[in-house]
Amino acid sequence: MTAxxxxxxxxxxxxxxxxxRLPFRFGVITVTHGRQAVVTARIRLEDGREAEGIAAETLAAKWFDKDxxxxxxxxxxxxxxxxxxxSDATLAAGTNTAFGHFAESWAPCEATGAAEGLNPLVVAYGRALLDxxxxxxxxRAHDMSFFAGMQANIGGLRPHAVCADLGDFDFDRMLDKTEPATTIQARHTVGLVDPITIADQAERVGDGLPEALEEVAGIYGHWYWKLKVGGNVEADVDRLCRIAAVLDIGPRYHATLDGNEQYEDAEGAAELWRAMEREPRLDRLRASILFIEQPVKRAKALSVPMTALATSRPVIVDESDGPMDAFVTARGMGYSGVSTKACKGIWRSLINHARCRAWNAEAGDxxxxxxxEDLTTLPGTCVQQDLALVALMGITHVERNGHHFIAGFEGRPEAEAERFALAHPDLYGVTRHGPRLRIRNGALEIGSLDTPGLGATVMPDLDAMQPMPRSEWRAP
Structure with missing residues (x-):
């Protein structure tokens, strides 16, 4: 279709x-509470029709900028x-396609952010929610689901200076050939302060939901796990051994290691892997590792080769994925992959998806x-939009942590939770704790996301939210 x-x-x-409900430690922060941003956008098409859309995402401290x-x-x-x-850039931009609004405004937004002391990852958050x-x-205006709309390239994704390395790439063909999944495996996050066994807990929340890793494994039946490491080789190996003692009891599993920028350099991260190789209690866990995520601080991550670690396992960038060409730079440093997170932008994810297809076709592998990956995506609009994006690209497993660290629709009106559960009975299960993500044998059923809009037709209760205050951020 013409966009x-x-x-x-x-x-x-x-x-x-x-x-x-449980503290969540990643990188340099332990989270006990937070806030979610919710953005609505009203558009006017060239035929005069108007429509409103929505997006939601956590206002996450110490991830986008860890200074x-x-x-x-x-x-x-x-x-x-x-x-x-x-918002200011797009309101002033006039008429364009959905991708055009993003592509034409990215450089000006990035420049404004830089002048105000905001790094590209922070700037990407604003564009991601608005886009x-x-x-x-x-x-919604065209009564199309995200999957049908993207297969028809409703957003007008095309070669553009914002992704100059893909100057002759056929985006129409890529999108037309997508086969969105209806089931996806949930990769459970084990945070740095998570209890491994019930015996580790001096006190329990006692809300009837799983708390320790051994309970999670027994109740949800995960096949995929995401294990945080903290930058201290000895402490990381000890903790991984305790995790392995639980996971090794069950059937075959897969895992990823997330460094969250905790290692100073590539050699430090490589030493972790060598220490794991020397520890026989980690033999099965080590064999399960699919890839290692952003082990090195972003200030150094893309300036020195990752070869020492990448020869053992593929390494991906996450926090370093700020500039639009970050994955291109990372490839030259020995990285194999990059994360998709809806908080970094749908168009960014699809551009990086195209890069993977182009590079793999060129190399024949x-x-x-x-x-x-997750950013504590909460039930409702946020998690459904993220799942829809992952499903579109055919990724078979996705980190999910919001359902574990937050009790369902906690903080939202009961009627809102019930509306989402009624519209998506495959994704949510009704429990005595209210609607929660339904995970069976480690999997999420997401067929109901094929609905008009971006993964959700139901709108949250906007009146039960607070107006976002004007930012008081000032350039340093």
């Missing part, structure tokens, strides 16, 4: 607080400012790939 052109005529930004100078509140304000920058809300509105 529809439209203009953005209004946006509204809201947020609401949530709390975690210790900034408080968590300042990190949140950075992300609010990124939303303001994206999702815009695309959701466009799909499947070395380059995308992994699907």
């Amino acid at each position: 529809p052109r439209f203009r953005l005529i209004a946006t509204e930004r809201r947020e609401w607080p949530f709390r975690l 210790p100078r900034w408080t968590d509140a300042q990190n949140e304000d950075q992300l609010r400012r990124a939303l303001e920058i994206a 999702r809300a815009i695309l959701d509105a466009l799909l 499947y070395r380059h790939f995308m992994s699907a």
Whole structure:
């Protein structure tokens, strides 16, 4: 189809607080509570019709910008400012396609962010939410699901200077040939302070939901696991041994290691792997490792070769994926993959998906790939949009952690949770704790995401949210 052109005529930004049932430690922060940003976008098509779409994502501190100078509140304000920058640029941009709005505004948004002390990953957050809300509105206007709309290239994805390395790539063909999955494996995250066994817990939450890793393994039946490491080889190996003692009891499993930038350099990360090789208790766990995610701090990650570690297992970039050509740079340093996260942008993910296809076709192998990672995506709009993107690209497993660290729709009106559960009975199960993600044999059923809009037709209760305050972020 010819990609529809439209203009953005209004946006509204809201947020609401949530709390975690269990503390979640990743990288340099232990999270006990948070806030979710919710963005609505109203568009006007060239034929005069109007439509509204929505997107939601956690305002995550100490992930987009881990500079210790900034408080968590300042990190949140950075992300609010990124939303303001994206909205202002698109409201002033006139008429374009969905991809055109993103592509034409990326460089100006990145430049504005840089002038205000915001790194490209922070800037990407603002564009990501706005672009999702815009695309959701466009799909609703045409009564099309995300899958049908993208197969028809409703957004107008095409070669552009924003992805100059793909100048002759056939995006229409790539999208037309997609076969979205209806089932996807949930890769469970084991955070750095998560209890491994019940005996590890001095106190329990006692809400009837699984807490320790041994309970999670028994109840959800996961085949895939994501294991956080903390940057200290001795401590990491000891903890991995305790994890292996639980996972090795069950059937065959797969795992990934997530460094969250905790190792100073590539050699430090390689030493972790060598220490794992020397430990016989880790033989089965080590054999299960599919890839290692962003082990090195982003300041160094793309400036020195990753060869020492990459010869043992594929290594992917996550936090380093800030500039639009970050994956291109990473490839030259020995990385094989890059993460997709809806918080970094749908168009970014599809561009990187195209890069994998182009590079693999050129080499005649499947070395380059995308992994699907989480940012505490909460039930409802947020998790459904992320799952829809992962399904479109045919990725077979996705990190899921929000369902474990947060009790279902905690913090949202009961009626809202019930509406989502009714519309998506395959994805949510109704429990005595309210609707929660339904995970059976480690898998999520997502066939119901094939609905008008970007993975969800149901709208959350916007009146039960607070207006997002203006950002108080100021350039350092």
